[in-house]
Amino acid sequence: MNDRPVDIRDTDPDKYWETFAEKWTSLLTYRYLGRRWSSLDTGVEGSFMTLRHDMRNSTGGIMAAPLCVASPECGGFNDDLVVPNPLIASMQILDPAKDVRELMIIPDNLHTGRRLGFSRALVVDARDTDRVIAISTGVGLSLGEQPEGYQKIDNPPIDVVDSPDLPPLHQVFGASRVSTGVWEIPVLSAELASPDAALHIGPQHIVLEACANELATRLAGCELQIDDWYVMFVNRGKTGPFRTEGEAYAGADGKIGVRVSLVDHGNGGRVVSTCAATFHPAR
Numbered sequence: 161m162n163d164r165p166v167d168i169r170d171t172d173p174d175k176y177w178e179t180f181a182e183k184w185t186s187l188l189t190y191r192y193l194g195r196r197w198s199s200l201d202t203g204v205e206g207s208f209m210t211l212r213h214d215m216r217n218s219t220g221g222i223m224a225a226p227l228c229v230a231s232p233e234c235g236g237f238n239d240d241l242v243v244p245n246p247l248i249a250s251m252q253i254l255d256p257a258k259d260v261r262e263l264m265i266i267p268d269n270l271h272t273g274r275r276l277g278f279s280r281a282l283v284v285d286a287r288d289t290d291r292v293i294a295i296s297t298g299v300g301l302s303l304g305e306q307p308e309g310y311q312k313i314d315n316p317p318i319d320v321v322d323s324p325d326l327p328p329l330h331q332v333f334g335a336s337r338v339s340t341g342v343w344e345i346p347v348l349s350a351e352l353a354s355p356d357a358a359l360h361i362g363p364q365h366i367v368l369e370a371c372a373n374e375l376a377t378r379l380a381g382c383e384l385q386i387d388d389w390y391v392m393f394v395n396r397g398k399t400g401p402f403r404t405e406g407e408a409y410a411g412a413d414g415k416i417g418v419r420v421s422l423v424d425h426g427n428g429g430r431v432v433s434t435c436a437a438t439f440h441p442a443r
Contacts, residue, residue, distance in 0.1 A: 165348060165349070165357040166350075166357055167355075167356050167357040168183060168243070168356060168357070173307045176306070176307050177310060183353075183355045184200070184239075185315055186350060187353075187360060187362075188332070188360075189362025189363070190229070190315070191315075192332060192333075193215075193226060193229050193329075193362065194318040194320065195208075195229055196208045196315075199238050199239070200312060200313055202313065202315075206264060206265075207230070207264065207265035207266075208263065209262070209263045210261065210262050210263075210318075211226070211257065211260055212322040212326060214326040214329055215329070217386075217442070218383055219256075219258075219385065220256070221257070221258060221385045222255075222256055222257040222258075222260075222294075224253065224386050224437070225365035225366045226329075227251050227253070227263075227296070228365045228389065229365065231265045231267070231283055231294075232246055232298075232361060233250075233279050233281070233297065233298025233299070234246055234300035235247075235276060235278055235279045235299055235300025235301070236270075236279050237300050237302050239306070240306065241306055242302040242306055243302065243304050243305075243306065243356055244300050244302065244303070245301045245396075246300050246301075247276075247300060247301050247392065247393055248298050248393070249298045249389075249390070249391045249393075250296065250297045250391075251295070251296050251389040252295045252296075252388055253385075253386060253388070254292055254295065255291065255292065255293045255294075256442075257285070260286075260287075260293065261286075262285075263284070263286060263293060264283075264284050264286040265283055266281055266283075266284060274302070276299060276300070277301075279299075279300065280295070280296060280297040281295075281296045282294075282295060282296075303356055329366045330343065330366055333366050333367070334346055334363075335366065335367040337370075340374065341371055341374065341406050341420075342405065344367075344401050345359070345363055345367055345400060345401060346400055347400040347401055348398065348402075356396070357398070359400070359402060359432060364393070364432065367402070368420050368422055368433065368435045369389070369437075371406055372406065372408075372435060373386070375407065376408050376418050376437070376439045379408040379410060380410075380439070383441070384439035384441060385439060385440055385441075386439050388436075388438045389437050390435060390436045391434070391435040392434050393433045394430075394431045394432060394433055395430045395431060396432070397432040398426075399427040400424060401425050401426060402422050402432060403422070403425055404420050404423075405421055406418060406419055406420030407419060411438075413440075415438055415439065416439045417438050418436070418438075418439070419434065419435065419436045419437075420434070421434040421435075
């Protein structure tokens with residue numbers, strides 16, 4: 161994971177979609193977590209993600225990061241027309257989904273303008289679509305138009321076999337704990353970069369949540385379930401290493417609030433993203 165990514169916008173237009181397919185199939189976020197999206201993947205009708213043990217917390221409840229990867233909220237901007245860039249992701253978790261095996265995403269694009277788009281979705285149990293797991297909303301930005309000739313991608317099958325022994329997501333994505341509240345993703349690699357050569361939203365959600373959960377659990381002194389997750393993507397993560405910094409706050413009725421920022425230490429200490437989260441004692 162030490163190869164440097166190249167911005168797809170600098171690609172020869174004649175090789176653009178070939179390059180896009182290479183980048184998309186090598187991107188760890190979707191290759192490992194297994195989101196299936198009808199607008200991108202051949203042979204898929206709808207939007208789905210199978211849940212595994214590594215997408216859950218210590219009590220079996222759903223984590224926020226997998227939900228945000230399943231429903232990334234790009235404001236209605238699709239990769240066949242523009243280079244999309246999420247700006248805000250907000251997830252309200254209604255159900256810990258301990259017995260849910262597969263998620264289905266029901267999107268609702270509210271308004272897609274020239275540069276900004278606003279979208280929302282329901283994340284539901286694929287076997288019982290009346291069972292709402294989470295409500296997702298967000299804002300996306302277009303970084304520029306794509307050339308013509310888009311074709312859906314034949315993604316390789318997900319080869320991750322579910323098991324209680326699966327490594328935690330932060331470990332798979334190269335993040336490590338430095339000290340309390342400080343987690344680090346190393347120098348940016350192609351495997352963790354979006355097509356525009358910036359740190360992808362997947363590893364950002366994962367490392368932010370790892371830090372937030374540690375800080376909240378340390379303050380509460382008990383196991384927690386996340387309720388609300390709100391992330392603003394402030395700057396493109398260009399270099400790395402990327403480190404978290406954050407703090408936790410005690411609220412009423414056992415609630416814990418946390419805010420965490422992810423900072424690009426290889427690019428002048430710029431804040432890449434920042435999150436706010438609330439937790440309650442797990443039941």
